[in-house]
Amino acid sequence: MIGEQSNAAISEGCDVVDRTLSARAAIEPLGDAVAAAREVFFLGCGSSYWTGEIGSYLLAAAGVPARAEYASEFRHADPPVDEETLVVALSQSGETTETVAALERAGRRGAETAAITNTAGSTLDERAERTYVTPAGREEAVMATKTVDAAVAALYLLADRFRDGGPDLSAVGERCREALTVDLSGAVSAITATDRLYALGTGPFHGVAGEAATKFAEATRHHATPLSTLEITHGPIANSDGSAVLVFALTGDRAVYRHVLERLTDAGAETVVFRPADESYAATETIAVGRPVETALPALKLVQRLAYEGAVELGRDPDDPPELSKHVEVP
Ligand code: AGP
Numbered sequence: 001m002i003g004e005q006s007n008a009a010i011s012e013g014c015d016v017v018d019r020t021l022s023a024r025a026a027i028e029p030l031g032d033a034v035a036a037a038r039e040v041f042f043l044g045c046g047s048s049y050w051t052g053e054i055g056s057y058l059l060a061a062a063g064v065p066a067r068a069e070y071a072s073e074f075r076h077a078d079p080p081v082d083e084e085t086l087v088v089a090l091s092q093s094g095e096t097t098e099t100v101a102a103l104e105r106a107g108r109r110g111a112e113t114a115a116i117t118n119t120a121g122s123t124l125d126e127r128a129e130r131t132y133v134t135p136a137g138r139e140e141a142v143m144a145t146k147t148v149d150a151a152v153a154a155l156y157l158l159a160d161r162f163r164d165g166g167p168d169l170s171a172v173g174e175r176c177r178e179a180l181t182v183d184l185s186g187a188v189s190a191i192t193a194t195d196r197l198y199a200l201g202t203g204p205f206h207g208v209a210g211e212a213a214t215k216f217a218e219a220t221r222h223h224a225t226p227l228s229t230l231e232i233t234h235g236p237i238a239n240s241d242g243s244a245v246l247v248f249a250l251t252g253d254r255a256v257y258r259h260v261l262e263r264l265t266d267a268g269a270e271t272v273v274f275r276p277a278d279e280s281y282a283a284t285e286t287i288a289v290g291r292p293v294e295t296a297l298p299a300l301k302l303v304q305r306l307a308y309e310g311a312v313e314l315g316r317d318p319d320d321p322p323e324l325s326k327h328v329e330v331p
Contacts, residue, residue: 005141037086044090054207055155092147093327094122205248215307241268
């Protein structure tokens with residue numbers, strides 16, 4: 001069966017979420033470092049970058065100044081970090097060249113350094129001053145799914161420490177399991193009918209949109225671009241005729257999503273909207289996700305399934321993406 005490794009990891013991700021959320025003590029040393037910092041930088045590549053972007057919104061919403069940067073940019077730029085900055089490098093493999101190099105650069109500039117990785121004993125683990133190891137277990141698939149789930153769940157916990165009266169996280173694993181049973185056939189048809197995809201999101205769902213585009217390109221080999229929701233109206237809408245657009249209408253202003261959807265429909269795009277269960281939108285397909293912001297994880301499960309099922313529909317093996325490997329090494 002094609003995509004066997006990805007399919008297994010996508011399913012296992014819900015138990016991984018439970019495992020991560022029930023081991024709160026493991027994230028405490030990283031929480032102490034966050035508490036001591038003036039600002040937190042998350043660094044990573046690919047899915048690990050988008051995970052950090054989701055994390056930056058979760059921390060910022062909890063009152064902690066935080067931002068995410070591509071490790072590949074940070075590595076070559078003049079990053080504004082000092083002794084009061086905590087740099088948290090994310091990498092499931094712990095071996096991605098740019099991420100290790102970026103962490104080392106931050107350390108040389110005096111920043112405190114930490115890693116979130118699924119691989120104890122990896123180069124990143126060895127070079128960081130402190131490491132949180134995600135409890136995802138070995139992930140064979142090139143497509144990172146359960147390792148992303150674990151890292152995002154850990155970031156929920158991290159943010160939760162700084163939030164008064166935060167939401168109950170105990171149901172997140174169950175919401176993820178529900179996401180595994182949602183019928184996605186209509187959405188899969190809409191997004192595989194074309195080879196161009198945009199994914200639009202705002203706040204933490206900008207990171208989810210980024211992950212959707214990464215996963216979709218990797219699994220289906222289609223062109224996929226993530227955008228901050230309204231950015232589509234500043235240029236890309238001009239060539240959206242015949243493209244498929246995922247819209248994560250899960251945070252912020254409903255009027256904005258309605259406006260964007262009307263524009264996209266007029267422009268000739270197929271639209272798939274991820275929406276709260278109690279809201280409706282005019283679109284080609286809608287997928288009810290639920291509330292509140294912790295829907296980022298169930299939404300990620302839906303995204304992983306869409307990429308996987310889309311690839312299978314197209315007869316492309318999501319476990320064998322061309323030009324990709326489990327970790328990327330560059331000079
Ligand atoms: C994810 O599905 C991809 N395989 C890719 O974007 C990956 O996340 C990226 O190469 C970073 O890998 P890392 O987490 O091992 O550093």
